[in-house]
Amino acid sequence: MNNLSTDDIRQTYLDFFKQKDHTVIPSAPLIPENDPTVLFTTAGMHPLVPYLLGEPHPGGKRLADCQKCIRTQDIDEVGDESHLTMFEMLGNWSLGDYFKEDAIKMSFEFLTEVLEIPREILAVTCFCGDDDAPKDEEAAKIWIEVGIPEDRIGFLPKEDNWWGPAGQTGPCGPDTEMFVWMPDSTSPDGLRGASEPKGNPETNPQGWLEVWNDVFMQYNKNADGSFEPLKQQNVDTGMGLERTAAVMQKCGNVYETDRMAPIMEKVNELADADDLTHKRIITDHIKAATFIIADGILPSNVDQGYVLRRLIRRAIRSGRRLRIEADGGFTPMIADEVIAQYGHIYGNLKDKSKEIRKALSNEEQQFGKTLKDGMKQFEKAAQSASTEIDGVTAFHLYDTYGFPIELTQELAKEQGLNVDEKGFNKSFEEHQEKSRAGALQKFSGGLADHSSETAKLHTSTHLLNAALRKILGDHVYQKGSNITAERLRFDFSHNEKMTPEQLEQVEKLVNKAIEEDLPISYHITTVDGAKEEGAIGVFDDRYDNEVKVYVIGNDQITFSKEICGGPHVARTGMIGKLKIKKEESSSSGVRRIKAVIEGGADEVEFAEED
Numbered sequence: 339m340n341n342l343s344t345d346d347i348r349q350t351y352l353d354f355f356k357q358k359d360h361t362v363i364p365s366a367p368l369i370p371e372n373d374p375t376v377l378f379t380t381a382g383m384h385p386l387v388p389y390l391l392g393e394p395h396p397g398g399k400r401l402a403d404c405q406k407c408i409r410t411q412d413i414d415e416v417g418d419e420s421h422l423t424m425f426e427m428l429g430n431w432s433l434g435d436y437f438k439e440d441a442i443k444m445s446f447e448f449l450t451e452v453l454e455i456p457r458e459i460l461a462v463t464c465f466c467g468d469d470d471a472p473k474d475e476e477a478a479k480i481w482i483e484v485g486i487p488e489d490r491i492g493f494l495p496k497e498d499n500w501w502g503p504a505g506q507t508g509p510c511g512p513d514t515e516m517f518v519w520m521p522d523s524t525s526p527d528g529l530r531g532a533s534e535p536k537g538n539p540e541t542n543p544q545g546w547l548e549v550w551n552d553v554f555m556q557y558n559k560n561a562d563g564s565f566e567p568l569k570q571q572n573v574d575t576g577m578g579l580e581r582t583a584a585v586m587q588k589c590g591n592v593y594e595t596d597r598m599a600p601i602m603e604k605v606n607e608l609a610d611a612d613d614l615t616h617k618r619i620i621t622d623h624i625k626a627a628t629f630i631i632a633d634g635i636l637p638s639n640v641d642q643g644y645v646l647r648r649l650i651r652r653a654i655r656s657g658r659r660l661r662i663e664a665d666g667g668f669t670p671m672i673a674d675e676v677i678a679q680y681g682h683i684y685g686n687l688k689d690k691s692k693e694i695r696k697a698l699s700n701e702e703q704q705f706g707k708t709l710k711d712g713m714k715q716f717e718k719a720a721q722s723a724s725t726e727i728d729g730v731t732a733f734h735l736y737d738t739y740g741f742p743i744e745l746t747q748e749l750a751k752e753q754g755l756n757v758d759e760k761g762f763n764k765s766f767e768e769h770q771e772k773s774r775a776g777a778l779q780k781f782s783g784g785l786a787d788h789s790s791e792t793a794k795l796h797t798s799t800h801l802l803n804a805a806l807r808k809i810l811g812d813h814v815y816q817k818g819s820n821i822t823a824e825r826l827r828f829d830f831s832h833n834e835k836m837t838p839e840q841l842e843q844v845e846k847l848v849n850k851a852i853e854e855d856l857p858i859s860y861h862i863t864t865v866d867g868a869k870e871e872g873a874i875g876v877f878d879d880r881y882d883n884e885v886k887v888y889v890i891g892n893d894q895i896t897f898s899k900e901i902c903g904g905p906h907v908a909r910t911g912m913i914g915k916l917k918i919k920k921e922e923s924s925s926s927g928v929r930r931i932k933a934v935i936e937g938g939a940d941e942v943e944f945a946e947e948d
């Protein structure tokens with residue numbers, strides 16, 4: 339087995355799939371664009387949902403990448419050997435191209451011939467079947483063919499061996515997961531089983547570490563809950579980079595891998611107490627926070643900013659358990675190490691290092707000041723509570739001392755107490771801060787929603803972008819876009835507040851384009867080709883070499899030409915009417931418009947290739 343570094347594994351994976359005719363695409367940002375249903379990119383497939391639903395991808399039918407991901411549903415498990423909030427996911431996709439046989443064969447070849455993991459320590463699981471879909475004998479048969487013995491194949495239900503659909507309805511299917519035996523001897527903290535592999539993850543879950551998941555999207559889930567076979571069968575795979583590194587480097591846990599260990603080491607240097615779990619929490623959370631800030635988010639009480647705040651404050655509290663002073667210098671020091679380990683792959687960590695240090699330092703100072711007093715308040719409340727911390731106290735801890743409710747819940751749990759969450763929410767709503775509730779709702783939501791409403795709002799942002807450039811000038815560039823089911827939010831470069839007249843002109847121009855019912859279509863070209871034909875775009879390293887350019891216009895006028903993944907409505911007339919609700923400052927040199935649309939088609943058609 340090769341002792342590969344994390345960088346080697348990443349590169350080897352991408353090279354392997356490139357050689358198998360896959361187009362290697364860059365990691366999308368952590369903050370999904372134009373997707374109202376989730377706060378963070380949670381899997382490699384997430385930015386690819388439109389293409390899994392049938393939009394053609396400019397890179398073709400075979401794609402591969404390494405996607406940075408954030409998953410906070412596992413936050414309580416962070417601190418064990420294998421769960422992380424922030425991780426990198428290697429993935430390969432077939433968009434209606436190859437299916438089970440090739441996917442499994444390529445996975446097996448990569449695991450056994452490239453990584454040289456002995457087949458004796460590999461096991462897999464397949465879907466066991468239920469009323470919706472049969473047992474996945476097909477996948478199991480292919481595994482046996484390539485050389486996995488029958489007793490290393492487990493069969494598990496939907497919770498384990500099924501992925502999707504992306505939203506309430508859509509493509510989904512059984513998956514097959516690949517596991518590596520982690521013998522006891524590789525783990526300093528007692529991870530896993532005996533030295534010899536035993537059974538499979540169905541018969542003996544202890545000891546097997548999941549590293550890869552091949553999802554076979556062969557069904558469409560209908561609104562009535564039924565499943566019917568899909569015409570375009572896709573493959574979506576995801577391999578955990580840190581876990582694979584733990585296997586290859588025989589260290590038994592992700593925190594001792596070559597890129598994570600130096601961050602842990604930094605925490606160790608600062609800590610004045612021994613507690614592995616808290617050290618790991620700090621390592622994971624500050625790494626996640628560093629990446630999130632680099633992607634443009636600052637701590638706040640809403641949406642991604644709230645999650646970021648929660649991660650930083652949780653790390654600071656773990657720091658306190660390790661007797662690390664939080665006076666503004668602790669978290670930036672850890673972030674420096676994160677940047678040193680990952681800056682060569684994710685360039686924006688280096689570019690934004692100043693902002694990252696500053697944001698962390700501010701948050702640390704702010705929370706550091708109230709943490710001690712808040713802890714005193716908490717202790718007092720805990721002492722007088724019999725089973726539960728009441729909602730008013732929990733809200734007071736949040737409002738006055740900056741304790742996220744989740745932190746209070748954790749502290750309470752350590753003392754065998756509950757927190758009256760309903761009471762907390764009641765106090766919260768009384769203070770009219772509905773934003774957090776919104777954040778949580780979104781957080782538990784499904785993946786991308788490509789509804790008619792979203793497409794209408796998305797096309798509206800293109801119209802708005804073009805209109806702003808026509809009225810304000812060519813210095814206007816999109817700096818960000820966020821769409822919920824109710825509204826669009828569009829950030830753009832411009833130095834001063836827009837006048838009411840300018841706003842009116844922009845709104846009029848957009849609505850004129852809507853009234854003219856202009857057709858929308860796209861074509862595929864190279865990044866350079868797109869630049870040459872005057873398409874607007876962000877032009878940073880987020881684009882693949884091949885891009886889609888959406889054109890809004892007819893033979894007489896081209897209203898807008900923009901690089902974008904789509905989807906969009908087929909004609910502007912489907913949108914209805916745009917109303918600008920607000921224009922405000924977003925950050926220095928960046929303005930923000932919030933707008934809604936009224937009327938328009940209930941069910942839209944989508945723009946197609948020219």
Ligand code: SER
Pocket residue numbers: 380381382383429501551552553574575576577
């Ligand atoms: N979407 C699947 C997962 O996240 C495979 O990439 O596991």
